[in-house]
Amino acid sequence: MLTQDERDVRKAVRDFVAAEAQPYVATWFEEGRVEDLRGLAKKLGNLGVLGMHLDGYGCAGMSATQYGLACVELEACDSGLRSFVSVQGSLAMFAIWRFGSEEQKAEWLPRMAAGEAIGCFGLTEPDHGSDPAGMRTRARRDGDDWVLDGRKMWITNGSVADIAIVWAHADEGIRGFVVPTSTPGFSATEIKHKMSLRASVTSELVLDSVRLPAAAVLPEVTGLKGPLSCLNEARFGIVWGALGAARSALETALEYAGTRSQFGQPIASFQLTQQKLVEMGLSLSTGSLLALHLGRLKDQGDLRPEHVSLGKLNNVRAALEICRTARTILGANGISLEYPVIRHMNNLESVLTYEGTVEMHTLVLGQAITGHAAFRSAP
Structure with a gap:
């Protein structure tokens, strides 16, 4: 195909x-x-x-x-x-x-x-993840300049970035800014003690009276449409990427089951192991077909945000279950970094909730199906 x-x-x-x-x-x-x-x-x-x-x-x-x-x-x-x-x-x-x-x-x-400059994307804050409209980072005008104050959390690439795209509340609404990380008042501290995405830099950004010229603002967007459209681009990659982790786990489990012998025969010959492998393969195949369909839709210009929510919700959840099942086939070896399974499993626990939690994507789809938004409880 x-x-x-x-x-x-x-x-x-x-x-x-x-x-x-x-x-x-x-x-x-x-x-x-x-x-x-x-x-x-x-x-x-x-x-x-x-x-x-x-x-x-x-x-x-x-x-x-x-x-x-x-x-x-x-x-x-x-x-x-x-x-x-x-x-x-x-x-x-x-x-x-x-x-x-x-x-x-x-x-x-x-x-x-060219990879000569590294970027990061500052949207999530310590107290505002699923509801970015509540962000506390502020941008105020001071003459021809902008001054930014606030904090961003869980920012990939933050402490190694040369440039940060930072979103902040301004008088006219949420605005985006191109912030060179060498700007006085900008600092980034790497977050340690993670048990997931350890082969990735994750940071907290602090903006303390960061002064920027007028030319630093992204001129073509005001409001949440800006950051949310960017997130939709990234989520599309997750729809596909999660399948890579799942494929790696399935291939590892299949190879292991063929060489691991118990009761005088490879565990791949047992019915329960075969059922696990079949269910894993079924989920991977359906997820791959969904990703390809969404890719074709995007290339045709027909992809909508709820399509991406459908793909992210299904494929990451399926990939995580494939990794968990693969771990059971490997037994104790499944927790060893000699095999990729536990690493993928831990990583996908983060992928499951970043760039839209299960709950948020469920509500996006619920609104698409029913026509009713359920993101906030009734007063």
Whole structure:
């Protein structure tokens, strides 16, 4: 069902991951750091996957389906690797590409596409996740300048970023700002003690009277439409990427079941193990067909936000269940980093709730089905 170009993209990313990340990712996860992340970013830039679905400014201009296939291969290695590419391209770069000025695009997008500049996306706050409209970060005018104050939490790439896309309340509504991280008053601290997405940098951003010129604001959007449309781009990648983690877990379980012998025969020969493998394969196949369908819709310009909610809700939940089931097939070995299963399982616990929790995507679909919004309780 894939074109030759799509297969070529899949193979290129799979080969890259096998050479540049797969041999090291378990160590990165165990140590909670990615060695030479900037070097890896430049290699990803050379591969062409950073902002690969955007046109112009050094971006590859590939299709949504090609981007989705790349996400599968990246997350088959680790969710942290796919998250890096997703935040760089679908959040930070997309915000500039879609809502930025020509000067902002020319200054940042070529460098970000090449992996020479790293971006992050500051929306979530310590007390505001699912309800971003309640954010406390404020932007006020001071002459021709803007001054930003606030905090952002759980920000991928934050403490290694060269540029942050920060969303804040202003008098006219929520506005987005392009914030060089070298700006006085901006600081980012890496969040430690994570048990998930350990091969990924996660940070808290602090904006303490960060003064920006008028040219720093994203001129083409006001209101929540801006950040939410960016999130929709990133969620589309998750619809695909989660399947990569699931595929890796299923392949590991299948190989293990064929070589692990109990009661004088491989456990793959037992009915209950076969049932597990069949259910895992069924979920992976249906999720893959759904992702491909949504990719074709996006390439045709027919994809709606509720379609993405459907895909994210189904595919991440299915992927997590596949990983949990794979863990049972591996038994005690399933918790060892010698195998990828527990790493994928832990990562997907975060993927399940970031960029829209199960509850929020359920309510998006509930509204689409019934016509009634149930995001807030009745007074």
